[in-house]
Amino acid sequence: xxxxxxKSEGFQTFIASLICIVLGLLVGFIVLLFINPAGATEAILAxxxxxxxxxxxNLQLKNFGNTLVKTAPLLMCALSVLFCYKVGLFxxxxxxxxxxxxxxxxxxxxxxxxxxxxxMIFAIVVGGVYxxxxxxxxxxxxxNEVISGIMLNWIGLYTTNMILSNVKDVAxxxxxxxxxxxxxxxxxxxxxxxFFSGNTYVSLAIPLSILVAVVLKVVLDQTKFGYExxxxxxxxxxxxxxxxxxxxxxxxxxxxxxxxxxxGGAMLYLTxxxxxxxxxxxxxxxxxxxxxxxxxxxLNPVGTIFASYFIQHITxxxxxxxxxxxxxxxxxxxxxxxxxxxxxxxFMKLAMKKRLSKREEKKGESK
Amino acid sequence: MAEYEIxxxxxxxxxxxxxxxxDISLRLKKGEIHALLGENGAGKSxxxxxxxxxxxxxxxxxxxxxxxxxxxxxxxxxDLGIGMVHQHFKLVECFSVLDNIILGVEPNKAGFLQKKExxxxxxxxxxxYGLRVDPDxxxxxxxxxxxxxxxxxKMLYRDNEILIFDEPTAVLTPQEIEELMEIMRNxxxxxxxxxxxxxxxxEIMSVADRCTVLRKGKYIxxxxxxxxxxxxxxxxxxxxxxxxxxxxxxxxxxEVVLDVQNMVVAxxxxxxxxxxxxxxxxxxxxxxxxxxxxxxxxxxxxxGLSGLEPVKxxxxxxxxxxxxxxxxxxxxxxxxxxxxxxxxKHGLVLDYSLENNIVLxxxxxxxxxxxxxxxKEQNIRAYAERLIAEYDVRSGxxxxxxxxxxxxxxxxxxxxxxxxxxxxxLLIAVQPTRGLDVGAIEFIHKQLVALRDAGKxxxxxxxxxxxxxxxxxxILVMYEGEIVGELDPGTATVExxxxxxxxxxxxxxxx
Numbered sequence: 001x002x003x004x005x006x007k008s009e010g011f012q013t014f015i016a017s018l019i020c021i022v023l024g025l026l027v028g029f030i031v032l033l034f035i036n037p038a039g040a041t042e043a044i045l046a047x048x049x050x051x052x053x054x055x056x057x058n059l060q061l062k063n064f065g066n067t068l069v070k071t072a073p074l075l076m077c078a079l080s081v082l083f084c085y086k087v088g089l090f091x092x093x094x095x096x097x098x099x100x101x102x103x104x105x106x107x108x109x110x111x112x113x114x115x116x117x118x119x120m121i122f123a124i125v126v127g128g129v130y131x132x133x134x135x136x137x138x139x140x141x142x143x144n145e146v147i148s149g150i151m152l153n154w155i156g157l158y159t160t161n162m163i164l165s166n167v168k169d170v171a172x173x174x175x176x177x178x179x180x181x182x183x184x185x186x187x188x189x190x191x192x193x194x195f196f197s198g199n200t201y202v203s204l205a206i207p208l209s210i211l212v213a214v215v216l217k218v219v220l221d222q223t224k225f226g227y228e229x230x231x232x233x234x235x236x237x238x239x240x241x242x243x244x245x246x247x248x249x250x251x252x253x254x255x256x257x258x259x260x261x262x263x264g265g266a267m268l269y270l271t272x273x274x275x276x277x278x279x280x281x282x283x284x285x286x287x288x289x290x291x292x293x294x295x296x297x298x299l300n301p302v303g304t305i306f307a308s309y310f311i312q313h314i315t316x317x318x319x320x321x322x323x324x325x326x327x328x329x330x331x332x333x334x335x336x337x338x339x340x341x342x343x344x345x346x347f348m349k350l351a352m353k354k355r356l357s358k359r360e361e362k363k364g365e366s367k
Numbered sequence: 368m369a370e371y372e373i374x375x376x377x378x379x380x381x382x383x384x385x386x387x388x389x390d391i392s393l394r395l396k397k398g399e400i401h402a403l404l405g406e407n408g409a410g411k412s413x414x415x416x417x418x419x420x421x422x423x424x425x426x427x428x429x430x431x432x433x434x435x436x437x438x439x440x441x442x443x444x445x446d447l448g449i450g451m452v453h454q455h456f457k458l459v460e461c462f463s464v465l466d467n468i469i470l471g472v473e474p475n476k477a478g479f480l481q482k483k484e485x486x487x488x489x490x491x492x493x494x495x496y497g498l499r500v501d502p503d504x505x506x507x508x509x510x511x512x513x514x515x516x517x518x519x520x521k522m523l524y525r526d527n528e529i530l531i532f533d534e535p536t537a538v539l540t541p542q543e544i545e546e547l548m549e550i551m552r553n554x555x556x557x558x559x560x561x562x563x564x565x566x567x568x569x570e571i572m573s574v575a576d577r578c579t580v581l582r583k584g585k586y587i588x589x590x591x592x593x594x595x596x597x598x599x600x601x602x603x604x605x606x607x608x609x610x611x612x613x614x615x616x617x618x619x620x621x622e623v624v625l626d627v628q629n630m631v632v633a634x635x636x637x638x639x640x641x642x643x644x645x646x647x648x649x650x651x652x653x654x655x656x657x658x659x660x661x662x663x664x665x666x667x668x669x670x671g672l673s674g675l676e677p678v679k680x681x682x683x684x685x686x687x688x689x690x691x692x693x694x695x696x697x698x699x700x701x702x703x704x705x706x707x708x709x710x711x712k713h714g715l716v717l718d719y720s721l722e723n724n725i726v727l728x729x730x731x732x733x734x735x736x737x738x739x740x741x742x743k744e745q746n747i748r749a750y751a752e753r754l755i756a757e758y759d760v761r762s763g764x765x766x767x768x769x770x771x772x773x774x775x776x777x778x779x780x781x782x783x784x785x786x787x788x789x790x791x792x793l794l795i796a797v798q799p800t801r802g803l804d805v806g807a808i809e810f811i812h813k814q815l816v817a818l819r820d821a822g823k824x825x826x827x828x829x830x831x832x833x834x835x836x837x838x839x840x841x842i843l844v845m846y847e848g849e850i851v852g853e854l855d856p857g858t859a860t861v862e863x864x865x866x867x868x869x870x871x872x873x874x875x876x877x878x
Contacts, residue, residue, distance in 0.1 A: 222744075224736040227723070234718045241675060241705070241713040242727045243696030 013298030016348035020296065021310065024338030031337065032326070039325040047334050050317035058197040065196030067309075067316045069273050072209040073098065075308035076264025077290025079209075079216055082299055084145075084257040086220060088233035091254065093134050093149025094261040095287025096156035101127045101262025102269050102276060103160035106175055109185030109270065110167035116185045116270055123266035124259045130156065131258015135251035145254065153283045165278045174275035187270045205267035210305055212260070217301040229253060261287060289315070289339060296342040307342075314338055371433070372397045372560040373418070373449075373529055378427035380413055387413040388424070391586040393579050395529065400551055400561045402571040402592075404604055405581035406804035411564050414581070415531060419451060420444045450522030451531040456514050458506045464517050465489060465502035468524050485524075492523045496553050511660070512543035519550065530554065531562045536570055540660055541832065541865030548574045566604070568597040580604055605805050615816045618840035621651035624793050624824040625672075630681035630691075632664075632671040640679065641667035643848040649793065654815060654825040656839030656856075658832070660868050664848035665828045666708055669797045672826070673705040674698050675713070686792060699728050704791035706782055706799045708828075714782045715770045722751035722766035725785050758784030759810070776807035783811055787818055794818055797828045812838055832861055846870045 025044060032040035046053055051063035077094045084091035091097075101123040108114040108122045134152060137143035168175050178186050187203035196202045220226040232239040232249045240246050264286065268274060293311050297304030314334070321330050373395045380388040388410045395401050405411045416422045418429065420438040428435050431447055438444050458467050465482065468489055474481040489502055498516045506514060515535060522530050532551070536544045551574055555561055565571055571578055572592060580587040580603040587603050626648050634641035641664045649655045657665050670676035672683060674695040683691045690698050699705075707713035715724050726735055726747050735747050751766040760781045762768035770778060779799065786794060796815060800808040815838060819825050829835050835842055835856070842854040844867035851873035854864060866872040 222742055223740045224731060224742055225740055227730055227742060231716050231719065231723075231727070235712075235716045237712045238714065238716045238727065240695065241673075241707060243694065243699045245694075245696075 012349050012352055016345045017296050019348050020341050020344050024341035028334040028337045036325050039322050043321045046320040047314055047317040050313050053320045061197045062199045065199035065202040067312055068206050069201045069271055071309050071312040072205040073264035073268040073286055074289055074312050075209045077261050077287045078293035078304045078308050079213055080257040080260035081290045082294040082304055084253055086233050087229045087253040089145050091257045092146050093152050094290050095283045096153030097127045097130050097258040097261035098265040098287045099156045099160050100130045101265030103163055105266035106269055107163055109182040110176055116187050119185050120266050123262045127262020128255040128259040132251050132255035135254030139247035139250045157283050161278045164276050168278050173277045173279040178272040186272055201271045201273040203271050213301040213305050292339040292342045295345055374430040376428050378417055378424045380422055380424045386584050389584045395560050397560055398555050398558050399576040400555050400563055400574055402563045402575035402578040404578055409581040410584040448528035450527030452518040452535055454533045456518055460507040463503050463505055464500050467517055468521050511538050529560050533564045540869045541861055568600050572597050582606055613812045613837045618653045620653040623648050623650050625649040626684040628682040630671055631679040632667040632676055633679055641848055645850050647843055649824045649826055651824050652822050653840045654819050654827055655841045656827045656835045657843050657845050658835045659845035661830055663845045665845055669795055669828055672795055702792035704786035704789050704794045706786050706796040708797035710778055710782055717771040721762055721768045721770055722747050724770050725751045725754055754784045776803045783814055793824045795826045844868055
């Protein structure tokens with residue numbers, strides 16, 4: 001029984017992910033020691049504790065809610081990356097698709113006065129088309145999806161800045177608050193706010209993103225569509241040989257990936273938790289963190305739910321580091337280090353498997 | 368002086384989970400041609416890798432002329448005078464023959480090449496052993512046979528005394544094989560010792576002095592060729608009697624299934640077309656074989672027929688319908704089956720389970736997919752189990768075994784089962800037995816003949832002459848993208864076939 005557990009793929013991923021997390025925290029701690037040994041222990045604890053840094057229960061709950069609000073879009077980006085990766089495509093364009101989704105949902109809300117669900121549908125459609133563009137270039141012009149994805153990230157960013165400047169606050173670079181200017185577009189809380197001591201940013205987006213993860217898992221494992229996509233990802237030559245429409249599948253996959261990431265954008269900005277800064281000059285990290293979350297979750301949609309939460313947890317936790325001892329960027333550095341080490345899940349798994357088989361060999365010999 | 372040039376004594380080499388060489392001994396006399404015979408996975412390559420210093424054995428020792436030696440890497444092997452002609456040549460395509468021969472041991476003065484003396488040495492060697500080469504020809508322009516002679520000269524140039532030939536005849540025409548045999552005899556006469564790795568019994572019978580047989584990593588025995596027969600060697604190799612000859616009744620061809628007219632397929636590797644206006648017909652109830660040396664357009668012909676590559680010109684009438692520009696899925700579902708040449712590239716999704724691979728071309732049928740698009744896993748499992756039983760596909764965990772972990776023979780059996788169970792009107796089988804052992808070959812040949820006897824058509828594309836002669840009812844020979852001859856395997860000889868394959872002879876073939 002114990003042996004079987006050690007051998008099971010899911011368990012190995014889980015352990016490997018845990019090892020990576022611990023290693024990431026350790027390296028982060030060492031870096032903090034180098035910068036300023038006095039506050040290192042406190043700082044790393046602050047990162048881990050995140051909302052537990054507050055002593056009052058209601059504040060803890062409220063901030064836990066905030067972390068969840070930002071987990072939903074991260075999970076969507078991670079699912080976008082994961083889904084495309086299953087088909088052998090590296091969707092680094094998720095970052096840009098997320099931005100495009102943000103753009104269209106905010107503009108539909110503020111510019112056209114659409115209700116929240118229409119804003120979401122717009123995000124899905126426009127994100128899908130944006131993703132399909134990458135797929136089309138890949139399928140018919142053999143343009144690497146990473147190259148076109150990165151280019152489209154920047155195109156998306158600057159177009160978004162341009163478009164959203166029409167609906168921004170006069171005095172600041174930020175878009176208008178939805179609660180004041182487009183209350184019909186704010187995502188409904190469906191009663192969830194009560195559980196987070198009245199945090200009204202906690203909305204439908206959170207259960208919806210989890211539902212999407214579960215649906216994706218079912219699609220990948222149990223449907224004809226998933227069978228085709230995975231076959232194409234594992235071996236596109238065999239997929240072609242068996243008569244699968246390989247080009248169509250590539251475009252469709254990236255369209256779905258684009259829609260997922262774009263929906264992620266809508267899920268954050270339609271809560272009104274954040275406003276888009278129209279002067280933004282770099283692509284938001286959400287899409288890139290999605291890559292880390294997908295891998296930390298062992299490329300399993302359900303694992304990715306937890307991985308996304310963890311990454312968001314430490315990213316939010318970074319805000320509580322003592323800014324008098326460390327510079328403001330330190331929180332980003334710590335979370336970046338941990339995320340970076342999260343990329344080693346696959347490597348850890350391999351190392352574990354090697355050890356296991358070596359141990360078995362020894363056992364076999366001693367018999 | 369010691370009797371043996373090289374002795375490998377009680378060599379044991381283990382890999383995790385398998386003993387590749389189990390107490391194997393091999394003694395090579397000076398001036399002899401010693402064959403090393405065994406099926407795939409018998410341990411021939413491992414043993415040679417040990418001799419070449421690529422692997423270190425756990426037990427056993429190697430002696431040269433009675434003196435124990437340590438071979439840690441290929442450089443040590445080279446210093447001991449051991450040279451090897453690999454199955455896949457290690458030549459620089461865009462260099463000349465001479466440049467390739469001196470590569471790595473270039474004669475120079477203060478860094479400047481001294482090609483003149485090298486050329487003289489090469490010319491005298493080639494004269495001495497009857498190795499015809501043009502030292503200034505570029506490798507990519509010369510025939511495979513000449514490339515092989517270049518490889519042999521490379522060993523001789525380095526004054527190697529022990530020459531290993533790893534399945535040297537796989538890529539040659541019958542005439543070139545005969546020539547190579549002659550060269551090997553000459554080399555042995557001049558005192559070189561030759562290790563000849565092969566699983567072709569007739570070649571071993573004709574050229575070798577002695578033969579060591581391995582089976583499943585174990586040493587079976589060493590025999591004098593003059594005291595044995597091909598059947599005897601084969602029984603040693605396989606461990607049972609094997610029927611070489613394919614039993615079959617005369618063909619009874621029916622109506623035309625496939626009618627190819629002036630088909631042209633472009634080449635991926637050069638600007639010329641790979642298939643240049645080929646026309647032929649295949650009828651129900653016959654096995655037509657396309658023979659030819661590798662790279663004469665057979666691969667592209669199969670790609671064109673199956674749809675993996677677009678057809679540039681021409682018509683492919685399949686049951687009276689032109690399928691030249693039809694999608695692969697449509698061809699697959701309208702009665703065309705295809706055992707692909709490369710089973711890892713096209714035939715299987717290696718990371719999928721065996722059952723998922725078995726439904727690779729049928730997963731979308733109502734039997735396996737519900738209307739809502741969900742896979743019917745139970746039906747897939749049941750279907751896979753039936754095929755596994757019928758085609759004797761052996762694997763670790765049955766239907767859920769990952770295809771990558773299966774042996775080549777069982778992977779191929781799964782593909783053969785999948786393609787035949789589709790009940791096709793035409794089966795295109797491209798090198799269906801490549802790299803398989805005798806038992807699996809026998810099985811697959813029987814399946815092809817059974818399909819033919821059931822009134823279906825089979826197009827067999829093969830590089831193995833024995834297979835061509837044995838299995839087919841009609842032979843078409845392909846040379847440089849064209850069909851240059853049609854032969855009847857009942858009356859044609861291997862020599863005649865060889866002449867067509869080498870382009871020395873051609874007829875106008877009516878389609």
